[in-house]
Amino acid sequence: MIQVKTSELSDYLRNSTNDAQLWIYNSFDVMLPQEIFDEVEKRMTKNQLNTYAFEKALQSPAISMMLNGVLVDMLLLARELKRAKGAQAELEIYVRSLACAAWGDGINVNSPQQMCDLFYLSPTGFQCSKRYEGTGAKRHLTANRKALEKIYETNYYTRPLINAIFSLKDSNKEIEFLERGVEDDGRVHCSYNVAATETGRWSSSKNPWGRGANFQNQSEKTRSIYLADEGYIFAYPDLSQAESRAVAYYSGDKNYIAAVESGDLHTNVAKLVWPELQWPGDEDGNKVLANTIYYRHFTYRDLAKRGGHALNYLGTPWILAKHLNITQEQAQDFYDRYFAAFPGIRKWHNAIQIELQSSGKLTTALQRERMFFGKLDDQGTLKEAVAFLPQSLISDILKIGALYIWREFELKKRWAKLCGDLHDGLLMLIKKIHLDEAAPEMINLMTMKIQMPHGVMTIPVDFTVGYRWQKKEMKKWKPGILSELKEISPTNNLLDIQASEV
Numbered sequence: 001m002i003q004v005k006t007s008e009l010s011d012y013l014r015n016s017t018n019d020a021q022l023w024i025y026n027s028f029d030v031m032l033p034q035e036i037f038d039e040v041e042k043r044m045t046k047n048q049l050n051t052y053a054f055e056k057a058l059q060s061p062a063i064s065m066m067l068n069g070v071l072v073d074m075l076l077l078a079r080e081l082k083r084a085k086g087a088q089a090e091l092e093i094y095v096r097s098l099a100c101a102a103w104g105d106g107i108n109v110n111s112p113q114q115m116c117d118l119f120y121l122s123p124t125g126f127q128c129s130k131r132y133e134g135t136g137a138k139r140h141l142t143a144n145r146k147a148l149e150k151i152y153e154t155n156y157y158t159r160p161l162i163n164a165i166f167s168l169k170d171s172n173k174e175i176e177f178l179e180r181g182v183e184d185d186g187r188v189h190c191s192y193n194v195a196a197t198e199t200g201r202w203s204s205s206k207n208p209w210g211r212g213a214n215f216q217n218q219s220e221k222t223r224s225i226y227l228a229d230e231g232y233i234f235a236y237p238d239l240s241q242a243e244s245r246a247v248a249y250y251s252g253d254k255n256y257i258a259a260v261e262s263g264d265l266h267t268n269v270a271k272l273v274w275p276e277l278q279w280p281g282d283e284d285g286n287k288v289l290a291n292t293i294y295y296r297h298f299t300y301r302d303l304a305k306r307g308g309h310a311l312n313y314l315g316t317p318w319i320l321a322k323h324l325n326i327t328q329e330q331a332q333d334f335y336d337r338y339f340a341a342f343p344g345i346r347k348w349h350n351a352i353q354i355e356l357q358s359s360g361k362l363t364t365a366l367q368r369e370r371m372f373f374g375k376l377d378d379q380g381t382l383k384e385a386v387a388f389l390p391q392s393l394i395s396d397i398l399k400i401g402a403l404y405i406w407r408e409f410e411l412k413k414r415w416a417k418l419c420g421d422l423h424d425g426l427l428m429l430i431k432k433i434h435l436d437e438a439a440p441e442m443i444n445l446m447t448m449k450i451q452m453p454h455g456v457m458t459i460p461v462d463f464t465v466g467y468r469w470q471k472k473e474m475k476k477w478k479p480g481i482l483s484e485l486k487e488i489s490p491t492n493n494l495l496d497i498q499a500s501e502v
Contacts, residue, residue, distance in 0.1 A: 047367045055195050058399055061406035061418050062192040066207065068417045068429070069187035070469070073227040073488075080225055081178040088175055091168040098161040102126065109165050110172070115143035119151060119158070128155050145169075153322070174222060177213040188226070190215040192421060198384075199392040200368055200399075202421050215420050226469040227488060232417070233432050234469050235439070235477070237446055238425035239398060240460040241265050246390035247312045250365075252454030253344025266290070269304040272341040273334065295326055307334050312390075314349060314383045349386060356385050364393045365452050393450070394424055397459065401446035402426055408445070409438060416442075427469060432482060439463055439477045 013021055044052070099107040103124040108114050118125045120141060131147035132139050145166070152162045181188055190212035196203040204216045228234045244265055248256045259268040264283070267290040271279055277300075279286055290301040307320055320331035339346050355362060357376045362385055363369045370388055374381040402418065405426070409416040415434040420427035430438050443461045450457045465481060466474035467488045475481060 045369070047363070047369050051200075051368050054396075054399075055200075057403060058194050061402050061410075062194050062202065062421075064406060064410060065192055065418045065420055066189055068419050069183070069185070069189035070226045070419050070427070071187050071229050072182050072225050073468075074186070076225045077178060077182065080221065081175065083221070084171060084175050084178055088168070088171040091164060091171055095161070095164045095168050098164055102161060107165075109168055112143065116141050119143050119148075126151075126155065126158055128158070173213075174219070177222070178225075181211050181213050183209075183211060188212055188215070190420075198370060199388055199395060201391060201395040201423060202399075204421070216422055220471060223469045228467045229429055231431060231433075232429040233435060233465050233467060233482070233485075234474070235416075235428050235430045235435075235442070236425055236464045236469070236474055237401070237428075237442060238422075238462045238464070239394060239446070240462050242394040242397070242424045242459050243390045244309075244312070245457055245459055246393050246452075247345065247348075249450075249452035249454055249457040250389055251342075251344045251348035253342045253348075256342045256345060257455070266301045266305040266308070269308050269338075269341070270300040273304060273337045274300060295330060298324065298326065303334060307331075308338060311335065311338050312345060313387050314379075349382075352385050352389070353382055356382060362388060364389055364396070365450055365457075366393060366396045368392055368396060391423075394459075397448060397450065398424060398426065398446075400448065401442075404445040405442055409442065430465075435465065435477075435482060436479050439465075 009024075013024065016024070041049070095109065096106040099105065099118065103118055103122055103126075107118055119128050120126075120130050120143070128151050131142055131150060133142045133144065133147075134140055148162050148165065152159055183189055188211075189207045191205045191207050192215075193203045193205065202216075204214045206212045206214075226234075241260060244256075245260045248260045255272055256269075259265050259272065262268045264287065267286050270290045271277075271286060277289060279289060287301075290304070291299045294300045294303055303324070303326075306324060307315075310320055310323070317328060317331040317335045320326065320334065321328045324331070352362070356372060360373075360376055361369060361371050370392070372381055372385060374384070398421070402421065405416065405428070406418055409430075410418060413434075415431050415438050417429045418426065419429060443463050446461045447458060450459075463477040464474040465477050465485070467485060468474075475485065
């Protein structure tokens, strides 16, 4: 091996061939991070070293997911593309009509300049308060999604157009995926980024060749194009109401713990929030009452579910009213009732605030640490901190299960293939001949007892299977379930597709 002193590097590079220069640059890419890590490692705590080792181990199942990919039914892909283009055309007309009403002309939602003109600069536009991104010389005006969300909050007359713009941009992304997301092998392959977030959650993006998509953000309609390989069936083990359970056992609120352990969290939350209703007392009767209309199209159960989730993460009455399209008075009423029923959750929020401002650090029940570098007295930082504890914990529980399953069933037995990480659930393919033997073992591997600040938490695993990755096609696993499922064969020959469907 050739060794070159840093002081002699310039002369060595000047006299080297192109290939030799590339080798030297590549060695810098490898050795410099190693040299830096050798110093950083000395300063790391035991918890931090354990987290680092865990993240490294997760690279293997992540790469397996990326290589395995998911098979696409080309017939349904063509149908979904036709549907998506029809929806896109309607949205383009709608956006143009709203933009013309606003400033007398259409708008290209993909043009940053036109968007800034419409919302800030043009005398015939909305003339909203300007939003910027970047710092120093790179600071510039922006009308990106984050900026439009801020405008949406403060300028109610822009809301119809902003909603339409968001829908059109989402439609454009969906069409881009449907047109260019599938590889030559007839599968969708995406990238999973193991250490990309501060919570420990994985992120997902296009693959290195620019195809695929964010696999964690696919609509139910788009999921219909995915089909199990021949001889395999999809399995989706999901951690049941995982974040709500984490909030319950972090906060120690006895009423909320009882609600999450009841088997029907949202109905039982509704019972505690609206105790004056005539609850029948039996499970079926309570469900019927919880599903009666509270306001507009919202049932009591809907509000308990969506409103409760928001309040667990420091939502305010104003935020509830905006996102759920209910009145401010109704949002305030639900807010007051919710925290009267579950006072321990608010106490937990306050305890996090004290810990955050005193140390700037939080540690989950599985000992993952996070330092917060923002303003510690800022409400935004507090919201991040409150969300971090349950979201990070659930992500790590899922990843431990994924690692166990990958080692036992993909690497060792070759019975299964991991295909996707969905934050609180895993998508995989299992050989049909081994399903009834593998399923209970996998459920056992994913079911863990976690010592929490207020008791031991065990999250049940819902295990569903099906030939298409779609809710209506996936059924709860039980021994012999295959006899109840209809196997689906793909139509991958475009000549078999009617012209009207393309």
